[in-house]
Amino acid sequence: MNLWTTILLIAIAGMIYSAWRSKHLTSNGITEDFLGNQSLDDHRANAELQREVEELRERVQILERIVTDGREASRISSEIEKLRH
Structure with missing residues (x-):
């Protein structure tokens, strides 16, 4: 060579x-x-984190609705009491 x-x-x-x-x-x-x-x-990572944040916001809204709605809370607590007995 x-x-x-x-x-x-x-x-x-x-x-x-x-x-x-x-x-x-x-x-x-x-x-x-x-x-x-x-x-x-980190564009892919940012998109994944953004999606996860949106899902968590939806969950928090649902939990707030459950906690603040008196009728719903009393219904859930009565169902829990029924299950205990």
Whole structure:
């Protein structure tokens, strides 16, 4: 193998490694700027957290309705008493 073949093989290996590294970082949600600084791309995480917050708000509204509605609270407590006996 001569010098130019070795240089070509090293360059091809470097390109393959660079492509693999970019794919790996992207699949894990990490972005990299032109200076090489890495940051976590948390758009998916933000969407998941936003969905979870909305679900929790709905649950809190339901619990508030149960607590503040006197008729509903008395009905639930009477059902609990019936189940105890």
